[in-house]
Amino acid sequence: MPDQPLLQMRGINKSFGPVHVLQNVDFEARAGEVTSLVGDNGAGKSTLVKCISGTYTIDSGEYAFDGQGTNIHTPRDASALGIEIVYQDLALCDNLDIVQNMFLGRERVSRVVLDENSMEHAAEETLASLSVRTVKSVRQRVSSLSGGQRQTVAIAKAVLWNSKLVVLDEPTAALGVAQTAQVLALVRRLADRGLAVVLISHNMLDVLQVSDRIAALYLGKMAAIVDRSQVNQTQLVELITTGKTAGVPAMTTGVGE
Template identity: 70%
Template sequence: MTGPAPSADPILELRGVNKTFGVVHVLHDVDFCVYPGQVTALVGDNGAGKSTLVKAIAGIHPIDTGTYLFEGRPVTVHGPNEVSALGVEVVYQDLALCDNLDIVENMFLGRELTSRGLLDEARMETMTRDALTSLSVRTVKSVRQPVSSLSGGQRQTVAIAKSVLWNSKVVLLDEPTAALGVAQTRQVIDLVRRLADQGVGVVLISHNMVDVFEVADRICALYLGRVAADVKASEVSHGQIVELITAGRSGGLGLAPAQAAESM
């Protein structure tokens, strides 16, 4: 992969995280790291715990036990606003964009800039253009286009650009290429790579192994709430990751046999 040499230290790290809902133990002693300048793919079958892990990182679900570290320091987060203040943004699959607003209005929704009591439209337009330009986005004709007029790929681009507008250090992308065509998927994958090349720690949650192996530096495979493996993408095959996702093991890689059986 191109881009700046990644730091040896993770920018975001979870150690030994557990999460239960009633009697259901969803996350079991999960260790998870995100490195600046790298794309970490988070993969797993439905029910593996991906969504719960993402929501724990986002501050939506408080962790029961374990440690949440940001830039090497333990932190306690009580909600999404505190996580955003750290520099962590999440782009969910539904994108949370308003069709009736234009790109600028969506980018600054809830964070509008004012000058002398009035909206500072000129500054917000400039910052929106700069954010899109920094990610080499050329598919958007005007920042005043209503979001309803955008394609699926363009909407995803706007959502990702919105996440980096506030100098985010970590961005989590939930299935960013789901329901996109080939050309639009290509645009989004290129954008994910450029995001990491700027030094951002990117987490890609995806079921698409082609996308994962094209853009990811590391792959973390979850199996029924446990980390089956966290490996360099260059050191594993497509088949091995599928086996880790479906069985928790692939040859000598993954959960111990007894642990994998216990998880079933």
């Protein structure tokens, strides 16, 4: 690997009372790559993401961003670093239009007046730069958008802030085939723009289609971080369900210990 990962986490531990949810987990995400995070229910995917985003504070372990060790305590810390999370429930306001949603909480103002025109312009530019053509008007209300369009808006919102790392939590879970393809293409474009993308998904086809690398969590431990080319679907399913598979070396800190 030529350059160091944008996000590097080493030996992450997180417990909730007696439940040791994350055990010595290593994780990394590189700029320009889509890193998929897979694992069965309860494997710790969501917990790991919340540790990345600062929603949870890690109990122990190293968290390095851009080569610098940092402590993330709140989502604001993560935002300041350039980490954006697109949650599964999207967190869009139905009653606001696309522009208003994309700039929510970070509205542009000139003195006290909202600078609507500049925001509209920027939103249009961002969507265009992502080759989004499914949205007719950036001034339509989110309530009138389809599931795929909503997902697109949520992702574009994350991109708008010159973020470096975008975490997508199950972006295709509720979408049809065509919309899934659109969103995956968008995910790919994010990575091609040089962003580090972390994709959480239950859909093996999606993961195999779009990922550069795949990280599999199994019962709170990182079972493997492998290149996409190293695994096929059967091996991937095996990794998720048993934590190991023939032909893929187990992580040193993972279940193979």
